[in-house]
Amino acid sequence: MFKFLYHFFTPQTSNNYRARILHPKIISLFIIFFFSAGVLMSVTKTNFPEVLGISSDVSIDQLLILTNQKRQENGLGPLSLDERLSQAAIGKGNDMLSKGYWAHISPDGTTPWVFIKGAGYSYTYAGENLARGYTNSSDVINAWMASDSHKQNMLSGNYSNVGFAVVTGSLNGEETVLVVEMLGTTVLAATPAKPEEKSITEVAQASTNESAGQVPVVNAKNKEEESQADSKDSKKQTIAKQPSLEVKPLINAETFSSNIARIAITIFMFVFILDMIIIERKKILRFVGHNLDHVMFLGLILALILVLLKGYII
C-alpha cells in the first residue's frame, strides 16, 4: 500500500522520477472526470433538484432577529416586519431574476420605490439593501454591517418597518440566492422632520444615490411627485408570489463541488511541491515543465473558485 502511495505521489525509479499522478494519462483522467462530473451534476440539478441543488439557510426570521440585534446594540429601536415591504422585496427579487440584472435600479429604470408603492406601502422614508450568493443569514447581515452605506441603512433611525425576501433562481446563468431587504417608514409613523432636513429630503432621488455607488435611500418626496410616480408605476408593478424561503436539497451543490475541486487542487499542489523538493535534493536532471509554474496556476484556480462562490452586496 505504502509502495503504491510512494509510486503515485513521489518521484521514484518506478515512475521514471515523476509522481504517477503527474503523468499525462492520469492528468487526462482527472480532466475527463471533472468535465463528466460537471455535466452529470448539471443534469442532476435540473432533473432532481430535491437531491442536488443550491441550499440556502437564509431565513427571514433570522434576518429580522439579527437586524434588530444590531440595531439594539447601537441603541436603536427594533424594526417590525411589514407584509407590504416583504411583498415589495419579493417583487424586486423576482424582477431581478426575470430581467437578469443585479442593481438597485433595473435596466428599464424601475426603482425600488416602484415595488414599495406597488405593494401599498406609502412611505416617508425608504431604503433597500441587496445581497447575493450568501448561504446563511448571519453572513448576509455581517456583509451589510461591514459596508458603511448598507450599515447606515440598517441602523437608520428613520425606519420603523422592514421587509425581506429570499429568492432562489438563475441570474444570468448563475444559480444563486438573492436577499432583498426593504426598509421604510409610513407617512403616519414618521416623526416630523426638522425644516432643514425636509428641504434636503425633498430633492433626494434614488438615481443620484445609485450613480454615486450608494445604497438607495429615498426620503420624504413631496406629495405631488409621489402621486405622479404612483399613477405611472402602478401599471408596471407586479408582485410575484412568495417563493419557498428555505431550499434544502439533499446535497448542497455549491459546497459539494467546491470541496471536491479544492481537495483535488490541494493534492496536485502538494505533489508538485513534493516533487520539486525531492528532485532538487536528489539533483536529478529531467526535462519537464516548471513545477513552480503549475503550483502558481493551481493557486490561481483556487482563487477563482473563491471569487466565483463569494457573496456580493450592493
Place this chain on the structure above:
Amino acid sequence: MIKKLLKHLNYYLLLLIIFSVGVITTVFASPNVNLQVAIIATTVVLYVFWGILHHKINHELTRKITVEYLLIGLLGLSIIFFIFMGGI
C-alpha cells in the same frame, strides 16, 4: 526554487500580472457568467502560451513539456467547468 524564481523574475512578474488581471476582471464581471467564462478561458490560454514561450526562450522546449502545459491548463479549465456546472 527561490534561485529559479529570481533568475526568471521578469517572466514570473508577467505571470503574476496575467493572473491578477484574470482574478480582478472575473470579480468585476460578476454576475455575467458568460463573461466570467471568457475571462477565465483567456487567462488559462495565456498561461499555457506563457509556459511554452518561457521554455522556448530558454531553449528547453520539448513536445512533452508542451503537452504538460496544455494538460495542466485543461485540468484548471475542467475544474472551473465543474464549479460552474455543479456549484453555480
